[in-house]
Amino acid sequence: MLTKRELELFKLLAESYKAFCDPKRLIIINELRKGQKSVGDLVRILATPQAAVSRHLAVLRQRGIVDARREGANVFYSLSDPLICEACDVVQRIVAARIEKHNKLVEWPMNS
Amino acid sequence: MLTKRELELFKLLAESYKAFCDPKRLIIINELRKGQKSVGDLVRILATPQAAVSRHLAVLRQRGIVDARREGANVFYSLSDPLICEACDVVQRIVAARIEKHNKLVEWPMNS
DNA sequence: CGCAAATATTTGAATATCCATATATTGACG
DNA sequence: CGTCAATATATGGATATTCAAATATTTGCG
Secondary structure (H helix, E strand, C coil): CCCHHHHHHHHHHHHHHHHHCCHHHHHHHHHHCCCCEEHHHHHHHHCCCHHHHHHHHHHHHHCCCEEEEEECCEEEEEECCCHHHHHHHHHHHHHHHHHHHCCCCCCCCCCC | CCCHHHHHHHHHHHHHHHHHCCHHHHHHHHHHHCCCEEHHHHHHHHCCCHHHHHHHHHHHHHCCCEEEEEECCEEEEEECCCHHHHHHHHHHHHHHHHHHHCCCCCCCCCCC
């Protein structure tokens, strides 16, 4: 049996994971690992319309994954917690192990 | 600049994260940490229609998070990789730290 | 103030996800 | 083979997410 408190935590966790469910957001996170970047920087790196980048950043902000710091006209983004790198690394290892193991034997989500 | 290969990896990773984006799937994962469980077990634990549980399990299966093993009429599910526990723990620590830090100061995704 | 650059938000259409209901498959057993 | 229990899949409606385009906000500067 789950307490209401635990259920709320799982809901919050599920929400948090959504931050990582878009390739472009993962690229953003990956870039921010190298150091803070302005929105303009990310627009250039992603080669994606500014509105889209800003929206992805809002998703990351709302879920507490990145911090925003205004500096003049620019806003610089950075990862809010070093643990985020660790989480990304672990998941990457999981996926890598999966690719390694049953390279062509498994049902892949991309196809369906 | 990103190679096509890297882009594909980020796409696959984003897909993989989707496995964790539902509270009930997180509960399932949490239960499987304690040991393998049949679909019926999970239906009872989640108090959720069997079809819904089966669907969540299919999502987890397709993304390689769980393994299914048939035993007679029952199908037993288990986590496919111990690293999954580690990933869940890290993300939980991230969220816990966030709750701790700015308990009431931040914009929460649940409200909007 | 007025304008330009940087960033954010809104809107609407296309797509995806979730749940409940119904239906299909699979295995055990007589 | 027929039936029941266990599990899986299909369908349709409600809700959420995505992208692009347009618009709004904020800041620096003259």
